Every structure is written in C-alpha cells, then in structure tokens.
Amino acid sequence: MARNIARLLLLPGDGIGPEVMAEVGRVIDWLGTRRGLGFATETALVGGASLDAHAVPLTDATLARAQAVDAVLFGAVGGPRWDRNPFHLKPEQGLLRLRKELGLFANLRPAVCFPALADASSLKRELVEGLDIMILRELTGGVYFGEPRGIEILPDGQKRAVDTQVYTSGEIERIGRVAFELARKRRNKVCSVEKANVMHTGVLWREVMTALGAQDYPDVELSHMYADNCAMQLVRAPKQFDVIVTDNLFGDLLSDCAAMLTGSLGMLPSASLGAVDAQGRRRALYEPVHGSAPDIAGQGVANPIAMLASFAMMLRYSFDLAEDADRLEAAIAAVLARGLRTADIMQPGMTRVSTEAMGAAILAELDRL
Numbered sequence: 001m002a003r004n005i006a007r008l009l010l011l012p013g014d015g016i017g018p019e020v021m022a023e024v025g026r027v028i029d030w031l032g033t034r035r036g037l038g039f040a041t042e043t044a045l046v047g048g049a050s051l052d053a054h055a056v057p058l059t060d061a062t063l064a065r066a067q068a069v070d071a072v073l074f075g076a077v078g079g080p081r082w083d084r085n086p087f088h089l090k091p092e093q094g095l096l097r098l099r100k101e102l103g104l105f106a107n108l109r110p111a112v113c114f115p116a117l118a119d120a121s122s123l124k125r126e127l128v129e130g131l132d133i134m135i136l137r138e139l140t141g142g143v144y145f146g147e148p149r150g151i152e153i154l155p156d157g158q159k160r161a162v163d164t165q166v167y168t169s170g171e172i173e174r175i176g177r178v179a180f181e182l183a184r185k186r187r188n189k190v191c192s193v194e195k196a197n198v199m200h201t202g203v204l205w206r207e208v209m210t211a212l213g214a215q216d217y218p219d220v221e222l223s224h225m226y227a228d229n230c231a232m233q234l235v236r237a238p239k240q241f242d243v244i245v246t247d248n249l250f251g252d253l254l255s256d257c258a259a260m261l262t263g264s265l266g267m268l269p270s271a272s273l274g275a276v277d278a279q280g281r282r283r284a285l286y287e288p289v290h291g292s293a294p295d296i297a298g299q300g301v302a303n304p305i306a307m308l309a310s311f312a313m314m315l316r317y318s319f320d321l322a323e324d325a326d327r328l329e330a331a332i333a334a335v336l337a338r339g340l341r342t343a344d345i346m347q348p349g350m351t352r353v354s355t356e357a358m359g360a361a362i363l364a365e366l367d368r369l
C-alpha cells in the first residue's frame with residue numbers, strides 16, 4: 001500500500017501541457033506502486049482551458065486549491081485562440097496570478113547538460129559536457145514591479161518612460177538564504193551577481209549577501225560578479241559556477257542564456273518557491289520553461305522531459321526525496337544515452353520517438369535502475 005505523503009495540484013493547461021502532464025501521471029503511479037510513495041492528486045483547469053469553461057484564466061476556487069496543497073505542478077498555457085483577448089483575459093494571467101498569490105519569490109532554473117546531448121549545444125562539447133549549474137532569480141521585486149513606473153507626456157510633447165529598480169534588504173536576504181541553502185545541497189558555492197559598480201541596488205545587494213554569508217553560512221564559498229561579466233563567463237566557462245543568485249531583471253536574461261547552453265526548450269525544468277508557512281511548508285510551483293507549443297499540440301510529438309524534470313525538482317525541493325529525484329534524472333539520462341529522441345532533440349543516427357514512447361522508455365528505465 002502506498003503511504004500518502006503529499007497533496008498535489010496538477011494544472012495541465014493548454015496545447016502540449018496536457019500531453020506532457022500525462023507522462024508525469026504515469027511516473028506518479030509508478031512511485032505509488034513501486035516505491036510506496038502515494039501522492040494525492042487533483043487536477044484543475046488553467047489558462048485558455050479555464051477561460052473556455054469559466055471565462056477567467058484562473059478561478060478563485062482553483063487558486064484556493066493551489067494554496068491548500070503541498071505543491072503545484074503546472075504544464076503550459078496560451079495559444080492563438082486567446083491571443084486577441086484583452087490583457088486581463090489572456091491565459092498567461094492565470095500563471096501570473098498564481099505566482100503573485102502564492103508569493104513565489106525564488107525562481108530556480110537549473111542548466112544541466114546531459115552527456116548524450118552535449119553536441120546539441122551551441123558551445124563546444126568540452127565546455128558544456130557535465131554542466132550542472134543553478135540560476136536563482138528573484139521573482140517578485142526589482143525593476144518589473146518598482147514604483148514609480150509608466151509613460152508620461154512632457155510639456156514639450158515628448159514622451160518619458162520610467163521603470164524603477166528597487167530592493168529592500170529583507171528581499172535580498174530572503175533570496176540570499178535560498179541560494180546558500182541550495183548550495184549546501186550541491187557543490188557549496190554561491191556567486192552573487194549584480195552591478196554594484198553603477199547601481200545602488202547592486203551596492204545594497206552585495207552588502208546584504210556578504211553579511212548574510214559571513215554570519216549564517218560561513219561554510220559556503222561566496223563570490224561576487226558584475227552581471228555583464230557573468231553573461232560573458234556563462235558562454236566562456238560555464239562550469240566554473242554552482243549556484244548563481246541574482247535579481248529579477250538580470251536573472252531573466254542570464255537564465256535564458258544559461259538555458260541555451262544545454263540544447264532544447266523541451267529539456268528545461270523550473271521551480272518557483274515562496275516563503276515557509278506556519279506549518280513548515282514552503283509554497284512551490286514546478287513547471288517546464290517552455291510554453292504550450294501550439295505548432296505541435298495534439299500530435300503526440302512533444303518532449304515530456306522538461307515536465308518530468310520539473311517533477312523531479314518537486315521531489316527534491318518540496319519533499320526531500322533526493323534519491324527518487326536522482327533516480328528519475330538518471331532514467332532520463334539513460335534513455336537519451338540509448339539514442340531515443342523526440343523530434344525537437346533529434347540527431348542523425350538516433351531513434352525518433354513520440355511523447356508517450358519517451359515516457360514509457362523512462363518508466364522502463366526506472367524499473368531497471
């Protein structure tokens with residue numbers, strides 16, 4: 001009998017979202033029958049699917065369910081059907097509301113290069129083979145939210161646009177803590193990235209990170225780097241990094257840059273974490289980086305690996321099931337090493353498989369490991 005260890009809310013969404021989520025469903029079943037780990041799952045609509053059924057991209061009832069469970073697993077939202085909707089009725093608003101209401105301030109974007117895919121990177125094999133770095137982006141502060149913001153018309157008829165980069169020491173400290181804790185579970189190195197040479201927020205960022213490291217995490221190696229240099233280093237020698245922690249804007253750019261070191265969008269997982277609540281639970285949402293891919297939706301060809309790797313992150317970060325997360329990641333690596341490929345990562349001489357066949361091969365590998 002499987003022991004119930006957690007409640008999960010599955011939000012498959014639109015396009016390929018439900019197709020890749022179905023493969024996670026099979027892994028959840030496998031964990032129940034083979035490992036005795038029972039997840040109580042509920043499924044709800046989000047994005048375009050929710051708009052069609054309820055006229056909003058996220059209902060209050062679904063939000064309440066997201067707040068009640070131990071973790072949320074999100075597929076993808078969006079598609080041409082809803083592109084002409086007014087801004088507040090776009091499918092993406094469902095995701096933005098979830099992030100805001102759950103207070104998800106820490107965005108984890110790992111960049112891991114599977115040996116079998118090293119040749120698919122835009123960098124040379126020796127630079128990316130064995131790459132395993134984590135970019136931690138602050139997600140709810142900084143220039144995307146700072147006030148004042150807007151566009152005004154000046155007396156001389158010109159327009160003037162303003163965005164404000166703003167961080168409090170409390171906001172920096174809470175993302176800093178996540179970085180140090182992550183590093184302790186990895187290779188124990190944090191690189192804090194800002195532009196203290198030209199920005200006041202950068203000066204404060206460096207000051208807070210330095211004090212936090214010295215006071216509470218003296219065992220973790222802390223270094224500092226300017227964001228422009230970090231961009232260069234990521235494409236020059238990415239393996240020098242372990243955990244990179246940075247603000248919302250720099251994190252947006254640097255995480256996309258790091259992502260491309262590893263090949264396809266169909267391979268990239270992510271996690272967004274919030275604060276720890278009174279019961280000791282950390283709010284969390286796990287999702288692939290890719291969108292709903294309307295160009296291939298319904299064809300059974302989507303790569304389920306980003307979704308499955310997001311689920312592995314959930315096992316590791318929400319439930320401390322590092323061994324099961326490692327096993328799922330090892331199964332993915334083994335299937336790739338055997339030459340199975342979905343269309344997006346297809347290479348000459350490899351075997352092209354469907355979404356379902358990729359999921360089945362990973363399950364078979366889990367049985368073997």
Ligand code: NAD
Pocket residue numbers: 016020075076077078079080092095265266267287288289290291292293294295296301302303304306344
């Ligand atoms: P996309 O990520 O959906 O697709 C970009 C390209 O990558 C497409 O050619 C697609 O076929 C391919 N691709 C993506 N995921 C794949 C996978 N798992 N397997 C194989 N190929 C894959 O981005 P887009 O085309 O810019 O956007 C499509 C829709 O998704 C839009 O409505 C957009 O707003 C939305 N979107 C949603 C999210 C999200 O839900 N978090 C993120 C990005 C885009």
